[in-house]
Amino acid sequence: MQSLTRALMGATALCAAATLAVAQDDPVTITIATVNNGDMIRMQGLTDDFTEANPNITLEWVTLEENVLRQNVSTDIATSGGQYDVVTIGTYEVPIWAERGWLVPLDDMPEGFAADDLLPSIAGGLSYDGSLYASPFYGESSMVMYRTDLMEEAGLEMPDAPSWDFIEEAAAAMNDPENEVYGICLRGKPGWGENMAFLTAMGNSFGARWFDEDWQAQFDSEEWANTLNFYVNLLTEYGPPGAPNNGFNENLSLFQQGRCGMWIDATVAASFVTNPDDSQVADSVGFALAPDNGLGKRGNWLWAWSLAIPTSSDAQDAAKAFIDWATNPAYAELVAETEGWANVPPGTRTSLYENQDYLDAAPFAQMTLESIQAADPTNPTVDPVPYTGVQFVAIPEFQGIGTQVGQYFSEALAGQMSVEDALAQAQDYTTEEIEAAGY
The missing domain is CATH 3.40.190.10 (Periplasmic binding protein-like II)
Structure with a gap:
């Protein structure tokens, strides 16, 4: 457990270092389109942690019901509208949109992002031609x-x-x-x-x-x-x-x-x-x-609500900094500190299901993992x-x-x-x- 805590603290430090270059740039606003479910609303409530580390980045939220979100984001990205810098999309859209060149690959995320910690079935559904094109905020069956x-x-x-x-x-x-x-x-x-x-x-x-x-x-x-x-x-x-x-x-x-x-x-x-x-x-x-x-x-x-960057965004570095913060392993620690381990976004990382604090707090953890792996x-x-x-x-x-x-x-x-x-x-x-x- 102590080693996990040290790893998470290290991930936080790496995340902060990775966003430093963005933080030193001119002020930038990124618009985030997301779905109106509990985990995403909780994330919005915790973003002071991000803006304190990145004072030059202002976050604007567009929070929509699921069907409306899909319609708005699909229209904007297909027409290169540039309305959003970060979009919440799912396992269905990612490979299709990546093939069409509509999404920015996430190959150059900071080391603390720990891409190899993502559950293989979840990461596989968010990849195209060997590259990850969206980072899972939570995974589900x-x-x-x-x-x-x-x-x-x-x-x-x-x-x-x-x-x-x-x-x-x-x-x-x-x-x-x-x-x-x-x-x-x-x-x-x-x-x-x-x-x-x-x-x-x-x-x-x-x-x-x-x-x-x-x-x-x-x-x-x-x-x-x-x-x-x-x-x-x-x-x-x-x-x-x-x-x-x-x-x-x-x-x-x-x-x-x-x-x-x-x-x-x-x-x-x-x-x-x-x-x-x-x-x-x-x-x-x-x-x-x-x-x-x-x-x-x-x-x-099998599904993952994930964060991706449209190629039409003119603030891609800031968008990557936000995605790293929201889906980095350190985010789980932040949620646990404020909301308890049972409320950490599930279904994305192997390390979460090796964390005894989470397993003790979440009686549904093993059933969730088994369901994801069975699909x-x-x-x-x-x-x-x-x-x-x-x-x-x-x-x-x-x-x-x-x-x-x-x-x-x-x-x-x-x-x-x-x-x-x-x-x-x-x-x-x-x-x-x-x-x-x-x-």
Whole structure:
């Protein structure tokens, strides 16, 4: 532990040294576009630590809801608008945008950045042609979060690796709508990174896939019918009102208020549902791997919210200094000092999962690591596919296709169309778009 502390102190010193050249330059303002989740908001609250070391750098924040962030950043970077100097993007965008020359490589980060400490699966998803193009702020998979008290009252015991059949049984047993407690909360808000992130990963475990090896859309398959019918029935019977409008943040709030028996979503949420300052059920939360159907694939994804620099930025040195500060190993120590080890951004560095202080403070740490390591972007489905990506298809066209398909599926959940019609429209739309793109 002492050696780790010395290493972190050294990393802090190296970070300060690396930013010294920037600090001696003329005043500069960098604009940072980020998502409105808890970890990013916490980071904004800690940036006095950065500005004290870099008094010439002024930070301006643009904090947006997930779908809006993606739209704004995608438009700006594709048009070389130069509105942002640091952008918060994910595992889907980084390799595609790097290939197009839209991002600055992060090959020359200071030694204290410790690139070799990044978890291989996370770093691999943020690299292109051997170079890192974004630095992960936190990494995640997905898992089951559940109320241990309600599970016990139901006379059930959550397995470490549950099946979807057990999830349905438990949701039915814990559902108590008269007291505003619902058996399960899941993403219903349309968007390629909202409901389709969940449904694509879920579909993998049901044997579904977006495309066969010849790039033929597969929404007319039995596997997708089984996936979407199960999902719609589960939320219709045991989900909260307004489920078609609920994304990550809405379901997080519901769970923290004690209104969800289970919630299957990002592993990064674990620190928020177990924090007694934010969660009314902090002392009665358990964790399990994402469910499966006995086909060899679990419904868990792989993602990292990461910081990158558009090539259109005219303040790239200052942007690198900020990214080093925000994702350097020393940042974990800063969060631990102010918020406690359980609230350190998870899922990015090997050293965090070797830190006994973190392991002692975060009961979800091992489950998070196992979930991340279990996701395989190069082999995401039961049957072979021509694409990579667990909860997305790593092609440029997916952002538009996934969002439109997510709209159809959200309407099916809302009862505005049947599951059969939603799948038929998804099949037709996806086929048209993928053929137009030349696949």
